Amino acid sequence: ETGVTQSPTHLIKTRGQQVTLRCSSQSGHNTVSWYQQALGQGPQFIFQYYREEENGRGNFPPRFSGLQFPNYSSELNVNALELDDSALYLCASSQGTGTYEQYFGPGTRLTVT
Amino acid sequence: DAKTTQPPSMDCAEGRAANLPCNHSTISGNEYVYWYRQIHSQGPQYIIHGLKNNETNEMASLIITEDRKSSTLILPHATLRDTAVYYCIVRPGLNNAGNMLTFGGGTRLMVKP
Numbered sequence: 182e183t184g185v186t187q188s189p190t191h192l193i194k195t196r197g198q199q200v201t202l203r204c205s206s207q208s209g210h211n212t213v214s215w216y217q218q219a220l221g222q223g224p225q226f227i228f229q230y231y232r233e234e235e236n237g238r239g240n241f242p243p244r245f246s247g248l249q250f251p252n253y254s255s256e257l258n259v260n261a262l263e264l265d266d267s268a269l270y271l272c273a274s275s276q277g278t279g280t281y282e283q284y285f286g287p288g289t290r291l292t293v294t
Numbered sequence: 295d296a297k298t299t300q301p302p303s304m305d306c307a308e309g310r311a312a313n314l315p316c317n318h319s320t321i322s323g324n325e326y327v328y329w330y331r332q333i334h335s336q337g338p339q340y341i342i343h344g345l346k347n348n349e350t351n352e353m354a355s356l357i358i359t360e361d362r363k364s365s366t367l368i369l370p371h372a373t374l375r376d377t378a379v380y381y382c383i384v385r386p387g388l389n390n391a392g393n394m395l396t397f398g399g400g401t402r403l404m405v406k407p
Contacts, residue, residue: 185337214394214395216395216397222399223379223381223397223398223399223400224338224395224397225397226394226395226396229393229394237393237394239394271337271338273337273338273395278393279393280326280343280385280393282328282340282343283340283395284340285337285338285339286337287336287337288336288337
């Protein structure tokens with residue numbers, strides 16, 4: 182059974198640019214959640230996708246957007262990057278949207294200069 | 295969602311039991327207690343969860359007080375590899391939109407030889 186994978190591992194972007202991060206969910210999982218983790222803090226929920234539809238969103242501006250594909254993999258897109266967007270971006274997959282455990286990938290480290 | 299309170303850090307001797315407390319005095323009847331941990335530079339890892347009864351799995355035991363206002367995660371024989379930040383999370387049991395994990399600051403557990 183393949184776990185959650187994310188790409189790229191590390192990324193450096195310039196303020197104002199756009200970025201796309203990718204996540205492949207664990208086999209059999211139809212739900213993907215994205216989190217942002219700033220240095221020294223706990224992860225903060227960005228949004229969740231269930232069967233290709235957004236199924237809840239945290240307190241993040243519209244320039245954070247996402248997609249989920251028919252194979253349940255997902256993308257996180259961030260437009261007009263700001264310095265404060267520098268963080269570890271984590272995706273987690275689960276079997277559904279209820280009390281199922283969420284299994285996290287290793288994350289993508291984004292640095293905005 | 296109910297807020298959790300955890301000590302910011304704890305030490306434990308290798309081979310001894312690590313007992314990590316969590317206060318969730320505002321927990322409501324349909325909310326579960328989840329524990330995750332995050333080893334440095336990795337994504338969070340699910341440990342265990344429970345509603346009312348004590349739970350045990352191959353990683354840990356979860357003891358929930360009768361009034362459900364606090365809980366304790368027990369690692370019975372801590373090893374150096376258990377050094378991590380441990381997050382106690384209260385999560386609705388309903389299949390509501392998002393059903394995200396709300397991470398606080400966690401407890402940084404240092405297992406020492």
